Amino acid sequence: EAGVAQSPRYKIIEKRQSVAFWCNPISGHATLYWYQQILGQGPKLLIQFQNNGVVDDSQLPKDRFSAERLKGVDSTLKIQPAKLEDSAVYLCASSPGALMNTEAFFGQGTRLTVV
Amino acid sequence: QKEVEQNSGPLSVPEGAIASLNCTYSDRGSQSFFWYRQYSGKSPELIMFIYSNGDKEDGRFTAQLNKASQYVSLLIRDSQPSDSATYLCAVKTSGSRLTFGEGTQLTVNP
Numbered sequence: 001e002a003g004v005a006q007s008p009r010y011k012i013i014e015k016r017q018s019v020a021f022w023c024n025p026i027s028g029h030a031t032l033y034w035y036q037q038i039l040g041q042g043p044k045l046l047i048q049f050q051n052n053g054v055v056d057d058s059q060l061p062k063d064r065f066s067a068e069r070l071k072g073v074d075s076t077l078k079i080q081p082a083k084l085e086d087s088a089v090y091l092c093a094s095s096p097g098a099l100m101n102t103e104a105f106f107g108q109g110t111r112l113t114v115v
Numbered sequence: 116q117k118e119v120e121q122n123s124g125p126l127s128v129p130e131g132a133i134a135s136l137n138c139t140y141s142d143r144g145s146q147s148f149f150w151y152r153q154y155s156g157k158s159p160e161l162i163m164f165i166y167s168n169g170d171k172e173d174g175r176f177t178a179q180l181n182k183a184s185q186y187v188s189l190l191i192r193d194s195q196p197s198d199s200a201t202y203l204c205a206v207k208t209s210g211s212r213l214t215f216g217e218g219t220q221l222t223v224n225p
Contacts, residue, residue, distance in 0.1 A: 031211055042119075042203055042215040043159065056212050091158060095211065101147050101166050104205075104213055106158040 002026065004107035006092050012113045018080035021110045025073070025094030031055075032069055033104060034077050035091040043091055049075065082114045116141050119206050121216035129224050134191040136219050138204030141185070147207040148180055148187045152200045153218065159203055162189070194223040 005024040013019050025032050030051050035043035046065065048056040051072035060067070064083070069075040079086055089111050093104040122137040136150075147166045151159035165171045165178040165187065177190040187206075191198055201218040208214065 033213060035215075042121075042217040045212065045214060048210075048212060050211075055210050093213075095213075097211075101164060102211075103149060103161045103164060106160070109158050 004092055004094050004105055006090075006107035006110055008110055009108065010111050010113075012115060013082055015084055015114050016081040018078065019082055019112065020076050020078045021090050021092075021112075023075045023077070023092030023107060025075070025092070026105055028096065029094035029105075030072070030097045031095040031104075032075050033091075033093040033095070034067055034075070035093065036088045037091055037109070038088045046077070079112075082112075084114050087112060087114045117216075118142060118208075118214045119204055119216035121202075121204050121219050123219070125220040125222060127222045127224060128194050130194060130196060132194050132223075134194045134198065134221055134223070136189040136191075136202050136204075136221070138187045138189075138206075138216055139185055140187070140204075140206045142206070142208045143182075143185065145185075145206045145208045148178070149205040149207070149213075150176075150178060150189045151203040151205060151215075153203055154200045159215075162202075191221075194221075196223045196225050199223050 032049040034046045037043045049069040067077045089109040091109045092107045095104045149164045150162045153159045165180045171178045175192045179188045203218045204216040
C-alpha cells in the first residue's frame with residue numbers, strides 16, 4: 001500500500017514570495033490533515049478535511065495561508081506571502097475516516113526555509 | 116491551558132531501564148489517544164493507541180489511560196539506544212481533530 005506522498009521535499013524561498021505544497025493521501029482515506037512543525041515543537045494542526053469539506057481550520061492564518069482538497073483526494077497548501085516565521089516542516093497526514101480509533105499516517109513532509 | 120501537555124524533557128535513561136513518558140489533556144470529551152515516535156528529521160510514526168481506561172501492552176511498550184484524571188502515559192521497558200527519539204502524545208477529540216503535544220525527547224544511553 002502506497003503511503004502519503006508529499007512534494008516538494010525541500011523548498012527555499014525569499015520572504016514575501018509565494019509557495020505551494022502538494023499532498024496525495026493514502027487511497028481511500030477520507031480525512032486529510034495539514035500540520036506545521038517548527039523545529040523543536042510538536043506538530044500544529046493547520047487544517048483538517050473530511051473528503052473535500054473543511055472540518056477545522058481554526059489555526060490556519062487565513063490572511064496568508066490557503067488550502068484546498070478538490071475532489072476529496074489530493075490537497076494543496078499555499079502560503080502567500082511567506083514570512084520568516086513560516087520556516088518549518090509542513091506535514092500532511094491522512095486517516096481512513098472519522099472513527100475515533102483510527103490512526104493518522106504521515107507523509108515525509110516538506111521542509112520550507114524562508115530567507 | 117494547552118490542549119495536550121507532555122512532561123518537559125529531555126529525558127535520559129540508561130540502556131535496559133524503563134522510560135516513562137507522561138501526557139495530560141484538557142478536553143474531557145477526548146476519546147482516543149495516540150503515541151507517536153519521531154526520529155530526528157523524520158515524520159511521526161505511530162507506536163500505539165489507546166481509548167479505554169487501563170493498560171494496553173504491545174511488546175516493550177505499555178500505554179496507560181486514566182480518563183478521570185485526563186492522563187495518558189507510555190512506558191518503554193528494556194529501553195534500547197534505538198528508542199532514542201522524540202515521543203509525541205496526540206489526542207483525538209470530537210470531529211476527529213487530532214492535536215499533538217510538544218513532545219518529549221528521550222535519549223537512551225548505552
